[in-house]
Amino acid sequence: MSARIGVAIIAACLLLYIVLVAQLAVMLIGTGEAVGVAMGVALIVLPVIAAWALGRELLFGVQASRLGRMLEAEHALPEEELDARPSGRVLRHEADAVFPRYREAVEQAPEDWRAWYRLGLAYDGSGDRRRARAAVRTAIRLERASRRA
Structure with a gap:
C-alpha cells in the first residue's frame, strides 16, 4: 500500500x-x-x-x-524462499541461483505470459531492472493477445 x-x-x-x-x-x-x-x-x-x-x-x-x-x-507465483536484506531486497547471489529455471521455462514456452512474468520477477530479483521490465511488458502483451484469441 x-x-x-x-x-x-x-x-x-x-x-x-x-x-x-x-x-x-x-x-x-x-x-x-x-x-x-x-x-x-x-x-x-x-x-x-x-x-x-x-x-x-x-x-x-x-x-x-x-x-x-x-x-x-492461480497459485503460480514463484515459491522460493530467498534470503533478503533488511530493506526487503533479495540477495543477488540467491536470485542468480534460481534464475536459470525461469529462463528455461520461457525458452520452452515462449508464448506463455506466465513464464515471462516469472522471468521478469527473476530478473528483478537479480537486480536487472531493464530486463525485468522488458519481460513483464512481454507478459502483458502475450496475455492481452491470449484474451483476444
Missing part, C-alpha cells in the same frame, strides 16, 4: 509540474515576441512528453499488478 501512496504523491507532483509549465508556456506565447513564443512552444512539448511518460508508467504498473494478482490467484 505504501508503494501506491508513493506513486500517487509522485504523480500528483508531476501533474502540478505539468500544469505550471503549461501556464508558463501560455504566458510566454502570449508575449508575442519571437523568443518568448519559441520558448513557450518548447515548454509545451515538455509537459506533453511528461504526461505521456506518466500515463505509460501508470498503465504499466496497473497491468503488471493485474497479472501478478492473476498468478497469485
Whole structure:
C-alpha cells in the first residue's frame, strides 16, 4: 500500500509540474515576441512528453499488478524462499541461483505470459531492472493477445 501512496504523491507532483509549465508556456506565447513564443512552444512539448511518460508508467504498473494478482490467484507465483536484506531486497547471489529455471521455462514456452512474468520477477530479483521490465511488458502483451484469441 505504501508503494501506491508513493506513486500517487509522485504523480500528483508531476501533474502540478505539468500544469505550471503549461501556464508558463501560455504566458510566454502570449508575449508575442519571437523568443518568448519559441520558448513557450518548447515548454509545451515538455509537459506533453511528461504526461505521456506518466500515463505509460501508470498503465504499466496497473497491468503488471493485474497479472501478478492473476498468478497469485492461480497459485503460480514463484515459491522460493530467498534470503533478503533488511530493506526487503533479495540477495543477488540467491536470485542468480534460481534464475536459470525461469529462463528455461520461457525458452520452452515462449508464448506463455506466465513464464515471462516469472522471468521478469527473476530478473528483478537479480537486480536487472531493464530486463525485468522488458519481460513483464512481454507478459502483458502475450496475455492481452491470449484474451483476444
